[in-house]
Amino acid sequence: MTTTRTSNFFHAAAAAAVSVALALGATVTQAQPGPGGHRGGPGMMAPGGLFGGHMDHLLDAVNATDSQRSQIEAIFKAARQDLASQRDAGMKLHQQMAALYTAANIDAAAIEALRVQMSAQHEVASKRMSQASIDAARVLTPEQRAKVSEIMKKRQARMAARQPG
Template identity: 75%
Template sequence: MTAPQFFRRPVMTTPRTPHFFRIALLTAALAVGGVAAQAQPGPRGGPGGPGMMAPGGLFGGHMDHMLDLVNATDSQRSQIDAIFKAARQDLAGQRDTGRKLHEQMATLYTATNVDAAAIESVRAQLSAQHEVASKRMSQASIDAARVLTPEQRAKIAEVMKKRQARMASRQAG
C-alpha cells in the first residue's frame, strides 16, 4: 500500500544537498553561534540574549562562505569537514529507518480504523530517532566550534546578529 499524495515528498529534478548534511550545517551553525553568543554581551550586558541567531542557523546552509568570512585556514576547513563527514556516516543508517517509520505513520493514518496507540508508538520512535541524530550533530557542532578560534566564533556571531536584524526589519515592515 502506498501513502496518499499528501504524505509523499515531491520529486526533485535538481541535485539537492543530502538531508543529514543540511542538518549538520544547521546544527553546526547553532552550536558555533551559541558558543559565540555566550561571549557576546546581551541586551542588558549579560551573556548573549535570546534570539541571537537567525532562524536559519549560523551558516544558513553556506558553511564555506562563513568560513571564508572568518579566514578559516585550510587545516580548520579540513578538520570541520572531517567532523561532519564522520557524523554523516554515523547517521547514514537512520535515513532508511526514518523513511520506513514515516511510511508506517502514513499507513496508520489512512487505515479504516485509526489506531491512536499505534500512531503514538511510531511518533515516539520518530522522536527518539530525531533525538539521537540531534545529539550526534550537536556533538559534531561542538567539535567544529572548538576548531575555530574565539575571534572567529565572535565574527560569525556578529555576522549572524546583523543578519537577524535585517530579517527582523523585513518582518516588521
C-alpha cells in the same frame, strides 16, 4: 518522505546545527543566550564545499585556514556517516506513519507510539549534530567564533524583518 528529502533534512539540520553552535560558541563565552536555528534548503551539499556556499561563505568570512576547513569537513563527514543508518530507519518510520493515517481505522495509540519513536530518533540525530557542532566550534579561535556570532545575528535580523506580523 523520499530518500532525497530525508537526506536533505539531515544535511539542512547539520548546516543549521553548525551555524548555531558556532554562534553559540561565541555567545556562551560572553554569557549571553545563543541564537535560534534556521532552515536549510536542498542545495546544502552542493559541490561548492561542506554545505555548499553557505558554510564556505561563513568560513571565508572568518578567514578560516585550510587546516581548519579540513578539520571541520572531517568532523561533519564523520557525523553524516554516523547518521547514515538513521536515514533508512527514518524513511521506514515515515512510511509507517503514512500507512497508519491512511488505514480504514485510525489507531491513535499506534500513531502516538510511532511519534515517540520518531522523536527519539530525532533526539539521537540532534545530539550527534550538536556534538559535531561543538567539535567544529573548538576548531575556530574565539575571535572567529565571535565573528560567526555577529554574522548569525545579522542573518537573524534579516530573517526577522521578512517575517509577517
